[in-house]
Amino acid sequence: MTGKITCYLDCVSPYSYFALLHLQKHREVLEAHNVEIDIVPVFLGGINVGSGNKPPWTLPAKAKYSKFDSERAKKYFSALNVQTPSFFPILSLLPQRALGVIKAQHPSLFIPAFLSLFTEMWERGIDVSKPELLANVLSKRFSESQVREIVDLANSPEYKQLLNDKTKEALDRGAFGCPWYWVKNSKGEEEPFFGSDRFHFMWEYLGLPWKDVELIGPGKAKI
DSSP, X not given: OOEEEEEXXXXXXXXXXXXXXXXXXXXXXXHHTTEEEEEEEOOHHHXXXXXXXXXXXXXXXXXXXXXHHHHHHHHHTTOTTOOOOTXXXXXXXXXHHHHHHHHHHOGGGHHHHHHHHHHHHXXXXXXXXXXXXXXXXXXXXXXXXXXXXXXXXXXXXXXXXXXXXXXXXXXXXXXXXXXXXXXXXXXXXXXXXXXXXXXXXXXXXXXXXXXXXXXXXXXXXXX
């Protein structure tokens, strides 16, 4: 691989959902350009505390603006069914640890499982931080015994430490929110990127061919 995108995500963040959808949409093209994608579960609450950042809904101006921004993002990323659940925010430690288990034990199902957690929480209003509800979501992709093992391991010291370590890794790389990316280009250079609307900067940094948004003049609309 000549480039790598390490992407730190938390299921509590809708913009993490948008980012994963966008990376999956472009995964085949990125891999054709020899760019590796590594999705890493982290604990956004720990990143906020460690960086001194505050969640958008705690600041009135950000909360007001986010209503507009989220509607635009839902359209852009074709995720029109995303709605803030009544129980938001959640303490995402358990589902994030479970994703760490799945990535280690069932790597081929890691991305589908992550997308399932996003879908269940943000489109169907399921509180995936509740052990029994998380188990129900996982049962759609894993056997009963596998679900028990995943949930048990998610509560083990090993996977608690794994989530702590990955969250610290993101913080050490400058993270103050999610989605957070650490990108390495073909020259071996590395830089951070933040958010779900910086992909054009990322493609440029990776030296990939891409098209910018083109504004069409009056009477010249393309059919």
